[in-house]
Amino acid sequence: xxxxxxxRYALEQYTSYRVPNIQCAQSLxxxxxxNNSFAVWRRRVHNSAALAQKRPERVQLSSERFxxxxxxxxxxxxxxxxxxxxxxxxxxxxxxxxxxEGHNVDWSGTCRGDGQVLLRPKTTEEVSAILRYCNGRRLxxxxxxxxxxxxxxxxxxxxxxxxxxxxMDKIISLDEISGVLVCQAGCVVDKINGALEPxxxxxxxxxxxxxxxxxxxxxxxNAGGLRMLRYGNLHGNVLGLEAVLANGDVLDCLSSLRKDNxxxxxxxxxxxxxxxxxVVTAASVLCxxxxxxxxxxxxxxxxxxxxxxxxxxAKTMLQEILSAVEFMDRASMEVVxxxxxxxxxxxxxxxxxxxxxxxxNAAHDEEKLNSLLGYVMENGIVGDGTVATEPSKVQALWAxxxxxxxxxxxxxxxxKYDVTVPMSRFYDLVVDxxxxxxxxxxxxxxxxxxxxxxxxxxVTCPQHSDQIFDALEPWVYDWVAKCKGxxxxxxxxxxxxxxxxxxxxxxxxxxxxxxxxxxxxxxxILNPYKIFPD
Amino acid sequence: MRPSGMRRLFHYxxxxxxxxxxxSAQFCKMANLRVLxxxxxxxxxxxxxxxxxxxxxxxxxxxxxxxxxxxxxxMEEAVRLKEKKIAKEIIAVSCGxxxxxxxxxxxxxxxxDRGIHVExxxxxxxxxxxxxxxxxxxxxxxxxxxxxxxxGKQSIDGDNNQTGQMTAALLDWPQAxxxxxxxxxxxxxKVIREIDGGLETVKVTLPAVITADLRxxxxxxxxxxxxxxxxxxxxxxxxxxxxxxxLSPTLEVLSVEDPPVRQAGQKVETxxxxxxxxxxxxxx
Numbered sequence: 001x002x003x004x005x006x007x008r009y010a011l012e013q014y015t016s017y018r019v020p021n022i023q024c025a026q027s028l029x030x031x032x033x034x035n036n037s038f039a040v041w042r043r044r045v046h047n048s049a050a051l052a053q054k055r056p057e058r059v060q061l062s063s064e065r066f067x068x069x070x071x072x073x074x075x076x077x078x079x080x081x082x083x084x085x086x087x088x089x090x091x092x093x094x095x096x097x098x099x100x101e102g103h104n105v106d107w108s109g110t111c112r113g114d115g116q117v118l119l120r121p122k123t124t125e126e127v128s129a130i131l132r133y134c135n136g137r138r139l140x141x142x143x144x145x146x147x148x149x150x151x152x153x154x155x156x157x158x159x160x161x162x163x164x165x166x167x168m169d170k171i172i173s174l175d176e177i178s179g180v181l182v183c184q185a186g187c188v189v190d191k192i193n194g195a196l197e198p199x200x201x202x203x204x205x206x207x208x209x210x211x212x213x214x215x216x217x218x219x220x221x222n223a224g225g226l227r228m229l230r231y232g233n234l235h236g237n238v239l240g241l242e243a244v245l246a247n248g249d250v251l252d253c254l255s256s257l258r259k260d261n262x263x264x265x266x267x268x269x270x271x272x273x274x275x276x277x278x279v280v281t282a283a284s285v286l287c288x289x290x291x292x293x294x295x296x297x298x299x300x301x302x303x304x305x306x307x308x309x310x311x312x313x314a315k316t317m318l319q320e321i322l323s324a325v326e327f328m329d330r331a332s333m334e335v336v337x338x339x340x341x342x343x344x345x346x347x348x349x350x351x352x353x354x355x356x357x358x359x360x361n362a363a364h365d366e367e368k369l370n371s372l373l374g375y376v377m378e379n380g381i382v383g384d385g386t387v388a389t390e391p392s393k394v395q396a397l398w399a400x401x402x403x404x405x406x407x408x409x410x411x412x413x414x415x416k417y418d419v420t421v422p423m424s425r426f427y428d429l430v431v432d433x434x435x436x437x438x439x440x441x442x443x444x445x446x447x448x449x450x451x452x453x454x455x456x457x458x459v460t461c462p463q464h465s466d467q468i469f470d471a472l473e474p475w476v477y478d479w480v481a482k483c484k485g486x487x488x489x490x491x492x493x494x495x496x497x498x499x500x501x502x503x504x505x506x507x508x509x510x511x512x513x514x515x516x517x518x519x520x521x522x523x524x525i526l527n528p529y530k531i532f533p534d
Numbered sequence: 535m536r537p538s539g540m541r542r543l544f545h546y547x548x549x550x551x552x553x554x555x556x557x558s559a560q561f562c563k564m565a566n567l568r569v570l571x572x573x574x575x576x577x578x579x580x581x582x583x584x585x586x587x588x589x590x591x592x593x594x595x596x597x598x599x600x601x602x603x604x605x606x607x608x609m610e611e612a613v614r615l616k617e618k619k620i621a622k623e624i625i626a627v628s629c630g631x632x633x634x635x636x637x638x639x640x641x642x643x644x645x646x647d648r649g650i651h652v653e654x655x656x657x658x659x660x661x662x663x664x665x666x667x668x669x670x671x672x673x674x675x676x677x678x679x680x681x682x683x684x685x686g687k688q689s690i691d692g693d694n695n696q697t698g699q700m701t702a703a704l705l706d707w708p709q710a711x712x713x714x715x716x717x718x719x720x721x722x723x724k725v726i727r728e729i730d731g732g733l734e735t736v737k738v739t740l741p742a743v744i745t746a747d748l749r750x751x752x753x754x755x756x757x758x759x760x761x762x763x764x765x766x767x768x769x770x771x772x773x774x775x776x777x778x779x780x781l782s783p784t785l786e787v788l789s790v791e792d793p794p795v796r797q798a799g800q801k802v803e804t805x806x807x808x809x810x811x812x813x814x815x816x817x818x
Contacts, residue, residue: 292596343752345754345755345757346755346757373758374762377758377759377762382758384757384758384759385757385758386755386756386757386758387756387758387761388755389598389600390578390580390598390599390600391578391580391581391598391600392578392579392580392600392603393600393755394580395580
């Protein structure tokens with residue numbers, strides 16, 4: 001039986017999203033909460049528009065949704081186990097259904113597990129003790145951070161024990177000169193930025209869910225974000241980490257050194273492995289300085305060739321100050337205008353580019369940006385554009401891009417695909433999808449990180465439709481595989497995309513992955529049923 | 535003797551000419567509106583305000599500034615009047631240090647025809663109050679023969695909400711403040727004002743002063759072609775003394791303080807604990 005049927009059932013009840021903290025959707029790192037009444041008023045107006053959402057409906061259990069999934073050969077939690085947990089993490093063992101419900105459902109309201117126990121350790125030693133015990137007892141566990149993942153990787157499938165790292169939110173140390181931050185894995189990204197701001201530093205990555213997501217989860221999923229173009233991904237910015245292995249051993253690779261070529265770089269194994277090789281409990285992260293001047297330009301183009309020309313010109317003329325290039329098509333601009341009543345400063349263009357520069361000298365950056373804008377306008381590469389230098393306007397322009405996902409939810413049922421494709425074919429997937437699903441859907445939008453060639457293809461309908469779903473999967477993934485792209489650029493595999501692992505990985509590669517998993521987690525208790533297809 | 539056909543035609547034409555001249559004079563008076571818009575450079579509303587350690591004011595050095603949001607709305611209204619051919623010329627004026635020219639440039643990019651920068655810097659600028667500004671604006675309105683002065687209802691740094699009213703008083707012009715809608719009707723303006731009880735509709739004859747409230751319009755973004763055009767528009771520079779205004783301070787700021795920090799709440803696990811905590815803090 002095709003596993004896509006299982007996901008189809010999951011999507012059937014998928015009618016609404018939980019809206020993320022609107023502050024993350026609207027403001028960026030350099031605009032923390034303001035105490036200005038005008039800003040508060042304006043934010044409230046925008047908030048109320050976006051927050052008028054339904055609460056997530058009761059989602060069907062994943063075990064029922066994916067009938068072909070069999071529960072692994074794991075033990076079940078007994079009263080004796082609960083007593084031991086109580087001894088290991090006193091008064092932080094939750095078993096009441098009301099307390100656990102939120103931790104059993106993922107952010108998008110698609111996957112719901114049947115976890116019976118939630119543990120909330122505060123120290124690495126407690127995590128180690130928990131894992132040692134669970135490994136001995138053969139109890140499956142799910143490490144959970146902010147639970148903002150989009151592929152169902154952070155919630156149980158059956159009755160796994162949920163280990164929430166939310167209480168491990170201490171910042172251990174900060175070296176202002178080198179910019180190295182050492183903190184526990186449960187620190188919320190927004191709070192980290194708040195603590196770094198007085199020192200003029202910021203996290204190297206930022207994403208829409210920063211009000212809830214935790215750094216441990218970001219590391220475990222190798223989260224990309226909006227400034228990856230400039231600061232690189234977490235593989236480069238995590239200098240060290242501390243993880244607890246499946247058998248309870250604490251792996252201390254928590255160095256703060258920029259350069260350390262002594263043996264195998266073990267920390268890379270944990271970055272992006274979605275908690276399946278170990279539980280990250282602390283990390284040391286290289287944090288860049290907050291730029292003194294940030295300028296955003298929103299440009300409108302009418303052909304994709306022009307978009308690529310603009311991107312090329314931006315890379316050439318802006319060079320080191322270029323910090324983000326985001327892409328939106330006409331449909332995604334329309335959805336934020338229609339569903340969230342945001343205003344687009346430009347008229348109707350087929351494509352929009354949001355170009356951000358960050359630097360230390362506003363005059364210098366403005367001059368470079370003005371020469372770029374002069375060049376693209378004079379040569380007709382760009383039809384129209386607007387520039388913002390003030391934080392309030394910069395926020396407003398970013399809001400157009402950051403709120404597309406929120407706006408799409410209003411349409412009802414959203415099929416999300418986050419794929420990396422060759423840049424020359426960046427928009428072709430959207431065009432082909434439109435041709436394929438035709439007018440049966442509300443809309444087909446494409447937006448994403450042009451700089452990393454990562455497009456978010458979204459197809460919306462009022463409610464789930466088997467016909468549309470079958471037309472999309474696995475066709476979209478096959479399309480991506482054909483041009484040797486990635487079926488999951490940033491979101492990871494989780495449970496929702498595990499069947500397509502081979503679309504972007506060769507047989508031998510997956511075999512080696514499985515061997516590593518077997519080596520590090522022989523009993524397979526860490527986050528089972530995820531990443532690998534059966 | 536009855537005039538001949540040609541003569542009658544001639545009379546017709548003359549009468550028609552006078553009539554149309556009279557009517558068009560009426561319209562021309564409206565279409566000849568010169569609008570003066572005040573724009574203020576303030577700390578951008580998305581920036582976190584920090585109080586200086588010596589409590590003498592807020593930190594402005596190195597902090598991002600932008601046009602006061604209400605001034606943006608005022609500017610947008612002026613541009614819309616021009617697009618409706620009610621206004622003929624828009625002059626954007628700002629009183630402040632050299633950087634205020636950036637704010638005037640933004641106004642020019644939005645659609646103002648020319649700018650006036652009244653240079654006030656340093657201590658004089660810190661001590662400048664709405665009274666000083668309104669004296670300058672009043673003199674300017676007279677010198678420039680403006681028929682309409684549109685200002686933002688208040689600035690987000692001073693929150694005084696006085697400049698518009700004072701300017702009208704000094705000019706002895708009618709004022710329509712907190713405007714949320716402005717329409718031209720024959721020889722006057724109909725303005726809907728936002729007041730505590732709801733909405734109030736007033737008629738103001740010209741010349742008049744209008745102050746813009748939040749819901750008057752949504753300001754446009756300056757697009758690139760307009761930004762380029764704005765670079766060529768003129769900004770005239772003056773000093774406050776040119777208008778016979780004395781900037782000696784009339785107010786002294788004694789101290790500026792942060793609002794009190796909100797006390798963190800406490801979470802309790804059970805009702806018994808809640809009762810204990812309430813008892814401990816002496817509430818019950």
